[in-house]
Amino acid sequence: MLLAIDTSAGTSVAVVDRDLGTLVEIGEADTRRHAEVIGEAIRSAIDRSGVAASALSGVAIGMGPGPFTGLRVGIAAAQAFAFGTTKPLVRVVSHDAVAWGHYAAGNGGRLLVVTDARRREVYFSAYSGVDGEGLPVRVQGPGLCRPDDLADTVDGYHGFERLDAAEVSAASVGLLAEGLYLHRREFAGPEALYLRAPDATVSAGPKRVS
Amino acid sequence: MTPQIGGSGALVLGIETSCDETGIGIVRGTTLLANVIASSMEEHARYGGVVPEIAARAHLEALTPALKAALAEADVTLGELDAIAVTSGPGLSGALMVGVGAAKALAVALNKPIYAINHLVGHVGADVLRDDGTEIALPTIALLVSGGHTSLLLVRDLVSDVELLGETIDDAAGEAFDKVARLLGLPYPGGPEIDRVAATGNPAAIRFPRGLSQPKDLEKHRYDFSFSGLKTAVARWVEQKRDAGEPVPVADVAASFREAVTDVLLTKAIAACRDLGVPRLLLGGGVVANSRVRELAGVRCADAGIELRIPPLSLCTDNGAMIAVIAAQLIESGHAPSNLSFGADSTLPVTVIQA
Numbered sequence: 001m002l003l004a005i006d007t008s009a010g011t012s013v014a015v016v017d018r019d020l021g022t023l024v025e026i027g028e029a030d031t032r033r034h035a036e037v038i039g040e041a042i043r044s045a046i047d048r049s050g051v052a053a054s055a056l057s058g059v060a061i062g063m064g065p066g067p068f069t070g071l072r073v074g075i076a077a078a079q080a081f082a083f084g085t086t087k088p089l090v091r092v093v094s095h096d097a098v099a100w101g102h103y104a105a106g107n108g109g110r111l112l113v114v115t116d117a118r119r120r121e122v123y124f125s126a127y128s129g130v131d132g133e134g135l136p137v138r139v140q141g142p143g144l145c146r147p148d149d150l151a152d153t154v155d156g157y158h159g160f161e162r163l164d165a166a167e168v169s170a171a172s173v174g175l176l177a178e179g180l181y182l183h184r185r186e187f188a189g190p191e192a193l194y195l196r197a198p199d200a201t202v203s204a205g206p207k208r209v210s
Numbered sequence: 211m212t213p214q215i216g217g218s219g220a221l222v223l224g225i226e227t228s229c230d231e232t233g234i235g236i237v238r239g240t241t242l243l244a245n246v247i248a249s250s251m252e253e254h255a256r257y258g259g260v261v262p263e264i265a266a267r268a269h270l271e272a273l274t275p276a277l278k279a280a281l282a283e284a285d286v287t288l289g290e291l292d293a294i295a296v297t298s299g300p301g302l303s304g305a306l307m308v309g310v311g312a313a314k315a316l317a318v319a320l321n322k323p324i325y326a327i328n329h330l331v332g333h334v335g336a337d338v339l340r341d342d343g344t345e346i347a348l349p350t351i352a353l354l355v356s357g358g359h360t361s362l363l364l365v366r367d368l369v370s371d372v373e374l375l376g377e378t379i380d381d382a383a384g385e386a387f388d389k390v391a392r393l394l395g396l397p398y399p400g401g402p403e404i405d406r407v408a409a410t411g412n413p414a415a416i417r418f419p420r421g422l423s424q425p426k427d428l429e430k431h432r433y434d435f436s437f438s439g440l441k442t443a444v445a446r447w448v449e450q451k452r453d454a455g456e457p458v459p460v461a462d463v464a465a466s467f468r469e470a471v472t473d474v475l476l477t478k479a480i481a482a483c484r485d486l487g488v489p490r491l492l493l494g495g496g497v498v499a500n501s502r503v504r505e506l507a508g509v510r511c512a513d514a515g516i517e518l519r520i521p522p523l524s525l526c527t528d529n530g531a532m533i534a535v536i537a538a539q540l541i542e543s544g545h546a547p548s549n550l551s552f553g554a555d556s557t558l559p560v561t562v563i564q565a
């Protein structure tokens with residue numbers, strides 16, 4: 001049983017179980033209110049699932065890619081919740097969760113997941129399909145480019161079904177994490193997937209004022 | 211569910227991420243148990259100032275290790291805590307949100323109440339944690355000066371009555387130190403460098419302007435500050451020397467600049483004490499590390515018969531303990547916890563002690 005969180009788009013919190021599936025999922029589509037809603041979302045997900053925090057086996061978090069400020073709220077919350085309950089924290093690529101949801105719904109084939117990166121850019125990840133365990137196989141990405149450049153950036157772009165995702169489901173994050181754990185696959189690394197360097201320029205020196 | 215507390219006060223863990231320090235503090239009532247600070251200052255050095263996105267990324271990485279270290283330092287367990295406190299503003303919004311997200315999740319995970327605290331009031335609260343046996347005396351005027359803020363407050367009560375008298379209308383004083391240091395070819399952060407270089411300079415060598423100190427300015431901005439004109443005046447003075455092919459007397463420029471900043475800070479703070487009949491001045495914020503600020507504050511306060519309070523430097527710079535202690539005071543006086551839906555407010559007014 002996992003508490004799962006994703007704030008790479010809106011705010012999504014879920015409690016999932018490998019056998020029982022999604023026990024509860026709470027979503028707030030607003031992409032600017034992560035800090036406001038994260039606490040209540042976690043509390044009501046726990047309350048409504050009827051699962052005590054102490055009974056969870058871990059916490060799953062979507063590491064992005066996603067716009068930084070919101071993305072960090074979920075990661076900070078997941079880290080702190082795992083620390084507070086002394087449960088393990090497992091990380092997945094948020095796009096992998098989108099792909100997992102797509103394939104779990106009965107779809108097949110090659111898939112290109114695209115999400116908004118703001119500043120007239122998009123994040124993308126490409127999948128060839130699922131492996132023998134039903135887990136998505138990422139063949140490219142996550143990456144960042146301008147929408148017009150996707151066709152040139154993604155290898156074999158025209159062979160993919162394109163999925164523009166406005167939301168990332170925490171339930172998918174959690175169920176993907178359960179699958180990765182069950183089949184001894186690697187989780188994502190500890191670094192948030194920003195895919196962009198911070199805006200900062202090293203100034204050449206003080207400007208003249210006179 | 212206001213926590214029920216024993217005789218020694220509430221055990222509170224405070225999280226502070228409003229600028230470039232990740233601070234986790236633990237207090238029991240008015241007693242400091244832990245004050246752990248991880249700073250991303252070095253990462254900002256090459257940019258000559260705090261880069262918000264770099265600060266926010268650093269908070270995310272520093273939080274859990276700092277939490278662990280603070281609990282170990284205080285020798286308490288998470289289960290023993292009475293409440294979680296967190297800075298909800300003012301500050302850099304992306305940076306604040308890391309602390310707010312973490313604090314909320316921690317509070318829910320532990321089923322503990324959460325208190326959203328004003329950062330500036332926290333700076334005043336630092337004085338409660340002094341271990342010299344003296345207690346904070348109120349009302350007091352508080353002068354809070356750092357790289358991020360320059361504020362003059364009237365504090366009648368830590369949990370219910372804080373008033374903003376004035377603040378900077380452009381750069382923070384600490385920011386001016388950084389910019390002038392850069393101009394003089396000194397590294398970031400500028401405060402300690404200016405202080406070091408100024409030690410051998412003549413503070414009266416150059417008469418730099420005192421912002422918002424003319425009679426006309428004082429009508430409208432009696433307690434407000436402005437350092438942008440001063441910074442430009444220093445730049446112009448240095449340029450003229452360089453253009454004339456003359457050497458720049460770095461020590462004199464640094465000393466004269468530092469004197470201008472210090473003079474204006476303390477002139478306005480002492481005026482507030484006198485005008486409002488408050489015989490106390492409390493200093494807070496990182497600029498307190500500046501030796502001339504402490505020295506001149508001592509002299510001016512002694513001359514005016516004003517009691518000067520300066521908390522230890524480790525509590526003057528941004529830290530989580532000052533946030534925790536305000537929550538402990540709120541609990542002590544029966545204030546209910548914050549609603550879990552508060553947000554990060556980069557411009558939270560100082561009158562909002564608890565969000």
Ligand SMILES: [Zn+2]
Pocket residue numbers: 329333356358359495527528
């Ligand atoms: Zn501060």
